[in-house]
Amino acid sequence: MENLVEHSLAADGLAVGYDQREIIHDLSVRIPTGKITVIVGANACGKSTLLKTMARLLKPSRGSVLLDGKSIQSIPTREVATKLGLLPQSPTAPEGITVADLVGRGRYPRTRWIRQWSKADDEAVAAAMTSTDVLEIADRPIDELSGGQRQRVWIAMALAQETDILLLDEPTTFLDLTHQFEVLDLLVDLNKQDDRTIVLVLHDLNQACRFGDHLIAMKDGAIAAEGNPREVITEEVVQDVFGLGVKIVPDPVAGTPMVVPIGRHTTRADAQPASVSSAAAALAASAAANGVCRPTDR
């Protein structure tokens, strides 16, 4: 039987920061191989910093990221890029580049001067563009696209890289609801068909519960909770991590936890507005006291 290589990704005692400011403090995590992991947490808690460090774009000041058990810092860039792909939160494209050219760049780590562009590269690019629904805009410059179209092109580029580990930082940003679900369903397809390990950052907690096998909730550069959606998305954890009062109910479609924020100004749509009913009651009481009858009372 063929001996399949299983890629693994983990972090051990990570500390990461910018200049003198430490953002991630002593963080250790093991990303489950062949599963979909979703990282959630408030703005600025360190999600993108963690993802970039896992992809070797940032160097930790302490601890290490382990790719297949080896420190990622010791692995050559090209080798990292054939095992692990990252879609950053705000990627930038070279000016004037077309959609097809940008997606094709996802193949660069796999081509060398002795291994020219091949039919397999063409096929990988076409497949990535088909699954992200960008074939029709293949010849258009990136700068002229809408935010959602551009986001799908970046996802196509990450897919064209055909790595076993895929890290995506808020891949559904800018997408309408239909395209959000298409992208998330596509990631599930990739995960199921090819056993790919997928890590994504999402702000939509309901989508995190629907699509994540494993959830990591971050707070202030550390892991506040980790486990399956039911273990992580509880009223207590959401209050602790986001400072938001919520009710958790079962998602009527999937049965996974569904977060319903309480908010400060919410009233039930089916309730009699308190102010109207109390005003009506006061009016009726006053009318009765004065011996006044409405026409219908006669």
Ligand SMILES: Nc1ncnc2c1ncn2[C@@H]1O[C@H](COP(=O)(O)OP(=O)(O)OP(=O)(O)O)[C@@H](O)[C@H]1O
């Ligand atoms: N290049 C940088 N230089 C200096 N500070 C940075 C840099 N990038 C991020 N930070 C700071 O690090 C902290 C964590 O940022 P990070 O981008 O990791 O947050 P995040 O959890 O991804 O937030 P969001 O949900 O808004 O994307 C923030 O305080 C941010 O201002």
Ligand SMILES: [Mg+2]
């Ligand atoms: Mg971020």
